[in-house]
Amino acid sequence: MTFNIPVVPANMQTIIDEKLAIWLAQNGYFYIMHRFDEDDRLDFVKRMHSLGLFASISVGVKPKEYQLIDDLAAQNLVPEYITIDIAHGHAQTVIDMLKYIKQKLSGVFLIAGNVGTPEGVRELENAGADATKVGIGPGKACITKIKTGFGTGGWQLAAVRLCAKAASKPIIADGGIRTNGDIAKSVRFGASMCMIGSLFAGHDETPGEIIEEDGKKYKVYFGSASQYQKGEYKNVEGKKLLLPYKGHIVDTLREMHEDLQSSISYAGGKTLAALRKVDYVIVKNSIFNGDRY
């Protein structure tokens, strides 16, 4: 399939729900439904297919997830995309799940992650991943780096570059996109797509209520490994934030599209491929060069 822009909203409970998934699929955007309405996923696939839309779900690796794959197979329900989504994707549990899905559901496009090393990419590709998701801890709602000392937080673009060099299949750069220009940079260093959470949080169409504080509007954005998601303080590696309310998501998507078109034109080309060829300089100690807007 081809999509309008190389961007997918994060498969997080504060970013995507069924209504937004339908809108994205109907309007030429990729989506990945989150995995936290565990028991609704099979029916979600049925509902998307009954609307003539592609189905794209997430799974974990725990025993219950194998039952979901069995149930989908028993009903001959094959989602177009399945994303295996756990914190540390370079794991035997992910390799086992990849092999199981490949064997049970033929034809599904399998995305697996997250990884932060070339070795991780290669092992998941060898186990059957059709694309790998790169990014350990660069997310806005993430506290992995602080709590564990591990991750690609702070050097996500370099990790994407190293992983893309090792990849023989598409890479999804996941987390750490703070401006639209970061999308073009990720493509430059080998990403086929970017997964984005915080830039999409706070829209009318993303889940959650608008909160007013001191006359300003906000919406909640919380990590999938936060206490708020898990319901208990166990293996917590995420936090909750209030992010400014941003209006309609269609306007944000349109601006991303326009900015990316402009990036391509600065690269001197007409397609995304032009971005891959541009030269670059590394500017030390400068994130915004003072030109915030």
Ligand SMILES: NC(=O)C1=CN([C@@H]2O[C@H](COP(=O)(O)OP(=O)(O)OC[C@H]3O[C@@H](n4cnc5c(N)ncnc54)[C@H](OP(=O)(O)O)[C@@H]3O)[C@@H](O)[C@H]2O)C=CC1
């Ligand atoms: N991209 C990123 O940097 C990160 C993303 N996340 C997101 O959070 C969500 C939940 O992820 P995850 O917790 O892996 O999913 P799960 O709760 O499904 O856990 C998956 C497996 O990893 C084990 N596990 C979880 N945390 C730890 C830990 N700290 N140490 C050792 N084993 C652990 C679990 O063990 P058990 O059975 O004991 O629970 C389970 O076997 C996902 O959506 C993931 O993408 C989370 C952290 C980092």
Ligand SMILES: Nc1nc2c(ncn2[C@@H]2O[C@H](COP(=O)(O)O)[C@@H](O)[C@H]2O)c(=O)[nH]1
């Ligand atoms: N370490 C954690 N990472 C998380 C958690 N929940 C989600 N995520 C990752 O963040 C990105 C979104 O990043 P953003 O910078 O665009 O906001 C998301 O796709 C996940 O990979 C978490 O609780 N801990």
